[in-house]
Amino acid sequence: MIVFCLSIVFFFNCMHTEEEPSQAPVEKIPPRVFVPFPQAMFAQNGCSSCHGDSGEGRGSQNGLPDSILMPNFQDVRSFRHGSDKASIIRSIQYGIPGTYMKSYSHLRRTEIEALAEQIIRLRKTNPSF
Numbered sequence: 001m002i003v004f005c006l007s008i009v010f011f012f013n014c015m016h017t018e019e020e021p022s023q024a025p026v027e028k029i030p031p032r033v034f035v036p037f038p039q040a041m042f043a044q045n046g047c048s049s050c051h052g053d054s055g056e057g058r059g060s061q062n063g064l065p066d067s068i069l070m071p072n073f074q075d076v077r078s079f080r081h082g083s084d085k086a087s088i089i090r091s092i093q094y095g096i097p098g099t100y101m102k103s104y105s106h107l108r109r110t111e112i113e114a115l116a117e118q119i120i121r122l123r124k125t126n127p128s129f
């Protein structure tokens with residue numbers, strides 16, 4: 001009888017431990033990540049899909065032909081429409097007509113400024129400008 005009772009207790013203990021994995025998904029919720037506003041704007045508005053997360057010029061949008069002159073935001077010399085903040089803001093606001101670079105005039109001024117700041121932050125050459 002005692003053996004029988006012990007085996008029942010053991011059985012329910014086993015069942016109890018088997019229940020634990022069902023709680024696992026709750027624990028697996030990833031920790032909160034805080035992305036700086038300019039960086040978030042760059043990703044959320046699809047800029048990185050063409051320009052790349054680090055601005056090097058090739059994002060996940062691999063379908064673009066190789067002939068497209070994609071600027072490298074890391075290199076100030078590769079800007080063709082001005083690399084100062086005001087020019088970058090203009091490029092974003094009005095786009096580059098006739099190219100894949102569309103106008104983002106629907107964005108707020110603060111959002112466009114944040115995008116320009118992000119592009120300048122990606123710079124690796126001539127960081128003084």
Ligand code: HEC
Pocket residue numbers: 042045046047048049050051061068069070071078079080081082083088089091092096099100101102104115116119
């Ligand atoms: C569909 C692809 C695509 C997307 C999306 C895109 N761009 Fe562009 N962008 C281009 C191309 C291509 C050029 C180069 C145009 C040219 O000069 O021929 C360009 C040029 C630029 C330039 C001017 C660089 C220079 O040469 O002076 C800036 C600034 C820029 N993009 C910022 C952005 C920002 C910010 C976003 C997101 C809000 C964005 N782009 C989204 C394709 C894209």
